[in-house]
Amino acid sequence: MVYVPGGVVHVGSTRGGPDERPVFAARVRPFFLDRRLVAVAQFRRFVESTHYVTDAERFGDAGVMDPDTGEWVLVSGATWHHPLGPGTPPAPDDHPVTQVSWRDAAAYARWAGRRLPTEVEWEHAARGAVDSRAPYAWGDRLVVAGRYMANTGELAATRDTVHMGEPDPARRAARQHPSADDGHLMTSPVGAYGETRLRLSDMGGNVWEWTDSWYRPYADRDAPYVPTPASERVQRGGSFLCSTDFCHGYRVSARSHATPETASFHVGFRTAADVPEPGDHR
Structure with missing residues (x-):
């Protein structure tokens, strides 16, 4: 984990979506945050130690986007160890664990003696703990000197897409094909795209991250x-599906959300921990 200094952060963006406004100032206490997303191998140790059964395993299915239609479908047997379903390659040990619900992530955090970060803490850390107003955790541009700074869903448009001028982002994305210009079509090894000034990796792209905050x-x-049964938890950071003309979710102010039992193939998490108070010998 890395130490994240406390300070004041202005959360949100006047140039983002409606749920990113109004921008507000918040004071954040110092805390610790995982340098990297929780990887498949780490989650496996938790499962083997506790015999934990995830929500996706209990329900028997989980969310995957159909690349041909751009629509979300529930795939029977999709789990953290086979995110795309039975008969597909297993998730690599060094990739972020996915198909974990908020409840699964919170259970892992408790087992590790930690917790999930709030969305304000997450944005404070993504802004370098200095309230940087850059759109991304690493700076102003996705590509720097020909190098991608994150694993995102850059899409290569087909001629039909350009000709039709499809106004609906979801339909437009479905009429495009994914590009591997950044090196990966789906998840990438945790930390593969370098670190921010706080030595945090994947604070944009790869997978969305659960936070402890209600949306x-x-x-x-x-x-x-x-909260009600329909209440949702906030996700931050964007994923390998996000592109500038779809959701642009890898901006530091971008928000997503889902119910606590929802599991998807593009959502993972990292944990946080409090800084002990003086005299606290835990």
Whole structure:
């Protein structure tokens, strides 16, 4: 883990989506954050030690995007060790674990003696703990000196896509084919794209990351909140599916969300921990 200094961060963006506004200032206490996403091998040690059964394993299916239609489907037998389903290659040990729900991620964090970061902590860390206003955790551009800084879903448009001028982003994405210009079509090994100034990797792209925060409008952040069965948890960081003309989710201010039991092939997590108070000898 790395130490993330405390400070004031301005959360959100005036140039992002509606759920990224209004921008607000928050004071963050120092904390520790995993340098890297939790990898498949790490999650396997947790499962073998505790005999834990994930939500996807209990339900019998999990979410995968159909590359031909651009639509999400529930694939029977898709789990953390075979994210695309039975009969497909197993997830490599050094790739981020996916097909884990928020409840699975929280269980792992408890086992490790840690917790999930809040979305404010996550954005503070992504902004380098200095309230950087760069759009990405690494700076201003996705490609620097010909090198991709993250594993994202850059899409190569077909002639039909250009000709049709499809206005619907989801349909437009379905009429495009993925490019491996950044080196990977799907997940990549954790840490493969370098580190930020705080020595954090994959703070944009690869997989979305669960946070401990409930998803709600920033305008309501100080209002009392009672979760319901339909309430969702915030995800941060974007994934290998995100592109500038689809969701642009690898920006530091971008948000996604899902219910706590949802598992998908492009969502993982990292853990956080509190900095002990003076005199705390835990």
